[in-house]
Amino acid sequence: MIIVDTLSKRYGKKSAVNNLSFTVPDGQVTGFLGANGSGKSTTMRCILGLDNPTGGRVTFSGTTGGAAYSAAFPSIPAKPSVAGAVLDASWFTPSRSGHNHLRVLASGANIPTRRVDECLELVGLSSAGKKAVKGYSLGMKQRLGLAAALLGDPQHLILDEPVNGLDPDGVRWMRDAIRTFADEGRAVLVSSHLLSEMEQIAHRLVVIGRGELLGEYTLEEFLANGTTIQVECREAVLLAEDLKRRGLNCTIQQPNQVHVAVPTNTGVEELRQTIAQVAAEQGFLVTALATHRDTLENRFLQATEASREYIAR
Template sequence: MITVRNLSKTYRSKKAVTDLSFTVPDGYVTGFLGPNGSGKSTTMRCMLGLDTPTTGTVTFSGDGYDAEFASLNNKHTVAGAVLDAALYTPARSGRNHLRSIAAGAGIPASRVDECLDMVGLTSAADAKVGGYSLGMRQRLGVAAALLGDPQHLILDEPVNGLDPEGVTWMRTMIRDYAARGRAVLVSSHLLSEMEMTADRLVVIGKGQLIGEYSLEEFLADGTRVVAESPDVEALVIALRSFGMDATLIDEEHVHVPVGHQGEKDLRTQIAHIAHNENVLITALHTRSDNLEQRFLAATASAQEYRTH
């Protein structure tokens, strides 16, 4: 598990991250979401010791490294990361790129070909990295992150530049890695893909925590039961009298947010109340916001760059 506690980072007078705390538990994929400029990249760099936090601590598997990850021995077995697919020497082959990293980290050279095979780059292993596509460089970055078979994996925009087959491969790889008891933190702006990949979410805005949720909890807040009735005003009064947050949508429809209550139970309750109060309901159905809609609602006040 990765534990971030009271992490803050200030660049001169600008606060990039403020008192940020969250966890990345083993066995789960944690999505790291936030608008542009929210502090995601700064946070990940601080977690890995590439930047020094102004205040706060980061622990990996319970060991307190006090944000000095970069000085650890055998850190390649603690965490692997993909933060920038552009960090390579163009004239080197993919295989030699990984060999140089493995040699510097004390990792056996035999691990290089294993990781090239894992990411599907065996056939391009001897080609120069400068000729790789963006998607191939993303795969090479993942191979480098996996060299030490780390317990923790931190990925920033890992599907950037991948074709549909590559996106599917990346999603499968990430979920399989977490299923082996590893902790995975993934930052991405492709929310439809994150909805299929993440088990949990950490949402930040303007450098501060908005919330930490299971995926189901986050989506539940955007789910509501819609009731259709020829007498919607009477239906609203009846539902509110039983403590429900009923809202009139139009002259025929009322909606009630599901929240943390089961959707089926809520539909049943609405039907019973309408029946007991002699209010006719002609239809009941459920509407659910997707992750993109919920994200935009949750971060509406934290968007640094907005259009009209």
Template sequence: MIIVEGLSKKYGSKLAVNNVSFTVPDGQVTGFLGPNGSGKSTTMRCMLGLDAPTQGRVIFRGECGGKAYDDEFAKLRNKPAVAGAILDAGWFHPNRSGWNHLRVIARGAGISDDRVEQCLAVVGMTEAANQRIGGYSLGMKQRMGVATALLGDPQHLILDEPINGLDPEGVSWMRRTIRTLAEQGKAIVVSSHLLAEMEQTADRLVVIGKGTMIGEYSMAEFLADGTIVEVETPQADELQQRLAERGLTAAHHSTNALAAQGVSVVRVPVPADHDDMKLRTIIAEVALTNSILVVGMATHRENLEQRFLEATKNVQEYHTDDAVAAPAPTN
């Protein structure tokens, strides 16, 4: 487990990260989300001890060499199994082969060449291992970054944009790899701007904006606020009233196609202490008890991108008006 407590980081007079706290549990993938300039990369560098936080601390908890540890990263530098990371897919020496890159890092950490071979096989880079890294595609460099992060068989993985540059097969491979590593009990934090992919990969989310916490959620919790049950009924007013008596907020509208059939749509947001199936059951019971005709019912969920944009709308670095087009050139 990784525990981030009250982390702040200043660069001169600029406060890049302000009192950020969250956890990264073992055996789960924690998605780390935020708009550009939100402080994600700074937070990750502080977590790894590459930048010293101005305030706060980061605790790594687990086992290394059969011994339990519960300490700050700075005191664990001589224990290579504590954490592995991908922070920059372009930091390799271009004239080294993939094999030599991994071997140099392994030798410095007291890791055998056999482990180098194992990590190359895990990422599917065995055949390309003797090629110069300068000739690798960005996707190949991302795979090599994963191999490097895994050299010490770390308990914790911190991955900054690991999907960048991957083709669809590579994206699928990365997702499966991250999920498999989590199933092995590792604590994994992943940042990415590819939110559709994150929705399939992460178990939970940490969201920040302008260097401050927006929230820490399970994926289900974060998506729940955007989940609505829509009910088609010719008795919309009565259904809305009866649901209000049960403490449920509802609103209704009608489309032209439905209005021609005398039907309206009642939209009922799923409360925080319900799931959509429980809400659908309550709606059905209310309709049955009050002899309200229901001709259709469906659950509609906002996806992660929609929920993320809603949650971060006040902390975006740049704001645009979609309705305003660029002015036409003048002669």
């Protein structure tokens, strides 16, 4: 697990991150969301020890291959066996082959050379390993960056825009790979502006704006505010009245259609069962019961509207 505790970072008089606290649990993918300039990249660099924060603490805990580590700032960057990261897909010596790039990194971290071939195979670059990186596509560079992050078999992975430059097949491969890393028990923090992809891979979300926490949620919790149950019923008005008496927020959209908002403390299936039970008790005929969930993109825009610096009208 990664625990970020009151992390702050200032550049002169400008505050990039302000008293930010959140967790990245083992065995889950945590999506890290925020508008441009919200402090995501600064936060990730501080987590890894690449930048020294002005204040706060980051703790790494957990085990992979018997390794455990805890870090409080100021500190040295996390060891490879503790955290692996992809922050930039272009930090390569162009004339060096992919294999030699990883070999140099492995040597510097005292990692066995055999791990280089293992990681190239893991990311699907075995056949391209001997080619110069300058000939790699952006998607191949993303894969090579991931291979570098995996060299030390880390407990924690921090990935910034991991699907940038990938074709549809590569996007699906990266999506499956990220989920697999979490299934293996790793703590995975992923930042991406491709919210449709984030909706498919994230278990949890951390949303920030202007360097401050806007909220920490499960994916279902975050989407619940935009989820409704659409009920087609001959006695729609009477059904809505009964549901309102139970404290539910209902609106009549058409003469025979009721929309019921899903409360944040109620699951979708639980609400569907409640609606069906009320209709059955009153003898109302329900001809359709459909769940309509808002997209992560819409929910994100709503949650961050007040903290975005640039908003097109």
